[in-house]
Amino acid sequence: MIDDRHDRRVALRAQGVLATFNAADVLSAADVHVATRLADVVGESSEDVRLAVALAVRAVRQGSVCLDLAHAAEIPLDDEVVLDWPEPTAWIRAVGASPLVGEEILRLEGSRLYLDRYWREERAVCDDILGRLEHDAPVVDADALAAGLERLFGEATYAEQRAVAESAVRRWTSVLTGGPGTGKTTTVARLLALVAEQHELADGVAPRIALCAPTAKAAARLQDATVAAADQLPDEDRARLGDLRASTLHRLLGWRGSNVRFRHDARHRLPHDVVIVDETSMVSLTHMARLLEAVRPDARLVLVGDADQLASVEAGAVLADLVDGLAQHPAAPVSRLRTSHRFGEEIGALAELVRSGDAEGAVDLLRHGGETIELVDPEDQAAIEVLRVRLRDAGMALRRAGETFDAAAAIATLDDHRLLCAHREGRFGVQGWNREVERMVSDATGVTHYETWYPGRPVLVTANDRELDVYNGDVGVTLRRPDGGLVVALARGTHEPRLLAPTRLPDADTMHAMTVHKSQGSQAREVTVIMPPPDSRLLTRELFYTAITRAQDRVRIVGTEQAVHDAIGRQVQRASGLADRLRGTATHGG
Numbered sequence: 068m069i070d071d072r073h074d075r076r077v078a079l080r081a082q083g084v085l086a087t088f089n090a091a092d093v094l095s096a097a098d099v100h101v102a103t104r105l106a107d108v109v110g111e112s113s114e115d116v117r118l119a120v121a122l123a124v125r126a127v128r129q130g131s132v133c134l135d136l137a138h139a140a141e142i143p144l145d146d147e148v149v150l151d152w153p154e155p156t157a158w159i160r161a162v163g164a165s166p167l168v169g170e171e172i173l174r175l176e177g178s179r180l181y182l183d184r185y186w187r188e189e190r191a192v193c194d195d196i197l198g199r200l201e202h203d204a205p206v207v208d209a210d211a212l213a214a215g216l217e218r219l220f221g222e223a224t225y226a227e228q229r230a231v232a233e234s235a236v237r238r239w240t241s242v243l244t245g246g247p248g249t250g251k252t253t254t255v256a257r258l259l260a261l262v263a264e265q266h267e268l269a270d271g272v273a274p275r276i277a278l279c280a281p282t283a284k285a286a287a288r289l290q291d292a293t294v295a296a297a298d299q300l301p302d303e304d305r306a307r308l309g310d311l312r313a314s315t316l317h318r319l320l321g322w323r324g325s326n327v328r329f330r331h332d333a334r335h336r337l338p339h340d341v342v343i344v345d346e347t348s349m350v351s352l353t354h355m356a357r358l359l360e361a362v363r364p365d366a367r368l369v370l371v372g373d374a375d376q377l378a379s380v381e382a383g384a385v386l387a388d389l390v391d392g393l394a395q396h397p398a399a400p401v402s403r404l405r406t407s408h409r410f411g412e413e414i415g416a417l418a419e420l421v422r423s424g425d426a427e428g429a430v431d432l433l434r435h436g437g438e439t440i441e442l443v444d445p446e447d448q449a450a451i452e453v454l455r456v457r458l459r460d461a462g463m464a465l466r467r468a469g470e471t472f473d474a475a476a477a478i479a480t481l482d483d484h485r486l487l488c489a490h491r492e493g494r495f496g497v498q499g500w501n502r503e504v505e506r507m508v509s510d511a512t513g514v515t516h517y518e519t520w521y522p523g524r525p526v527l528v529t530a531n532d533r534e535l536d537v538y539n540g541d542v543g544v545t546l547r548r549p550d551g552g553l554v555v556a557l558a559r560g561t562h563e564p565r566l567l568a569p570t571r572l573p574d575a576d577t578m579h580a581m582t583v584h585k586s587q588g589s590q591a592r593e594v595t596v597i598m599p600p601p602d603s604r605l606l607t608r609e610l611f612y613t614a615i616t617r618a619q620d621r622v623r624i625v626g627t628e629q630a631v632h633d634a635i636g637r638q639v640q641r642a643s644g645l646a647d648r649l650r651g652t653a654t655h656g657g
């Protein structure tokens with residue numbers, strides 16, 4: 068509840084219901100302003116309709132594609148807040164009769180209310196995907212494919228991946244989902260070799276391959292991982308893949324400074340014969356719409372990702388919707404890899420319980436603990452002290468490596484343990500833990516650094532600099548060079564760390580701790596997850612799943628059983644009609 072009228076979240080000109088919902092911190096000032104402007108344009112005076120518009124704007128801001136009026140009242144509120152919601156049936160009727168819908172500023176389908184742009188994009192994605200699935204399957208040389216599958220996926224442990232690869236070679240469109248370490252990249256590299264062989268047999272030339280991912284960091288990782296996976300292939304297959312390069316989705320489409328128009332679109336299609344998109348869970352609805360219109364109908368499209376992770380920052384949960392909405396499609400484009408080849412059985416079992424929403428099972432597994440998973444009660448002072456010592460020692464190891472200009476040791480220390488928080492601020496947040504670790508290290512070493520940059524400072528880059536090849540999400544450690552100057556050693560996976568002067572780095576934060584959101588795509592040997600209090604809205608199944616699956620060998624969760632229970636029970640509610648639309652069950656109207 069916002070009490071202060073001068074708080075910048077307060078929409079000063081809001082009246083009636085909008086003012087009430089604004090004061091309750093459900094609607095932002097911007098939601099109210101946009102709704103008021105739109106309603107004024109068409110002379111819509113109904114308060115309930117204005118409320119629906121403002122909530123639809125809010126929904127997009129929070130990552131949904133639409134607002135489901137039948138479930139709008141389920142928004143979690145602060146304890147003391149009670150709101151008077153319109154009765155859904157009458158509300159839907161009033162919205163449906165509004166000139167806002169009549170003039171196609173808003174679209175209403177059943178109980179789902181869309182801003183026009185998102186309605187168009189959702190329909191475009193659905194139509195393009197279903198259209199692609201209707202095409203005749205690509206012509207395949209069955210003998211070459213059988214031999215290729217045997218050559219590349221012959222070992223027994225590759226059976227699951229073999230089936231996925233065969234499916235993707237035989238289709239124009241495939242959706243491949245799987246948790247961390249289930250072998251998605253390995254499958255993609257080998258699958259590309261199979262597709263390349265088929266292409267050569269059919270056309271006599273190598274295919275044009277596009278590898279892309281939604282962020283620059285994910286694209287850089289995709290390139291490294293596919294090149295590494297390709298290097299393990301037999302020479303003939305490696306040679307077929309040529310020079311593998313990955314780019315961001317933006318770059319592939321030809322960014323022109325706006326998300327609405329790209330160089331490649333329905334009239335100027337991408338020239339590629341194969342388009343692989345990695346980390347598709349982070350692709351927004353808007354970008355998926357732009358991609359699908361730009362890919363040639365006779366190009367193979369493989370959408371790869373983990374549908375259970377946190378979704379895109381912008382509106383949409385496209386990968387999860389595709390996996391859900393296409394599950395029963397006769398073309399069977401969706402496949403799932405289930406076996407993790409990276410982490411141990413216990414972490415894998417915990418991840419699976421969380422993914423499938425089995426809160427009792429997950430709490431039970433954690434309660435009995437094991438070698439590699441541990442639940443620490445935040446009130447258990449002794450256990451918290453063990454964690455604090457762990458963090459202090461890691462901080463001191465970074466200082467030592469920083470002072471001795473030992474980049475390898477510094478990066479190894481970073482990769483050994485990650486402290487993940489849901490929040491940036493507050494007691495349970497990244498900033499609090501960063502300060503705490505710095506204080507503990509200062510107390511232990513007797514040296515306090517008051518400057519921003521000091522030897523042993525771990526950093527998380529928060530902006531892209533393509534010319535420098537440095538990306539949002541890169542991590543590194545500050546070192547003192549033998550001549551006394553400071554450099555930052557940026558982790559580069561299996562390659563040598565990259566050394567850069569701190570002044571050359573784009574924005575960077577201290578990283579004794581990081582948010583779960585920022586940790587997406589990265590791994591550490593051991594991970595500690597600080598659960599927010601049970602009533603935190605950030606505490607969701609997707610957040611918890613993303614956090615624990617960052618760990619390779621060991622995961623420690625600091626939180627109550629209740630917090631674990633609540634997290635698993637709360638799924639990110641991203642309203643979208645895409646899954647229903649793909650199933651053909653969307654209610655048409657409006």
Ligand SMILES: Nc1ncnc2c1ncn2[C@@H]1O[C@H](COP(=O)(O)OP(=O)(O)OP(=O)(O)O)[C@@H](O)[C@H]1O
Pocket residue numbers: 224225228245246247248249250251252253254292408409
């Ligand atoms: N069938 C298999 N048998 C044994 N090891 C495998 C198999 N498939 C992949 N691996 C190994 O498991 C690890 C994870 O594989 P890979 O990187 O392909 O998974 P991924 O799903 O792309 O992971 P992430 O998306 O989490 O980075 C790699 O070290 C890879 O070499």
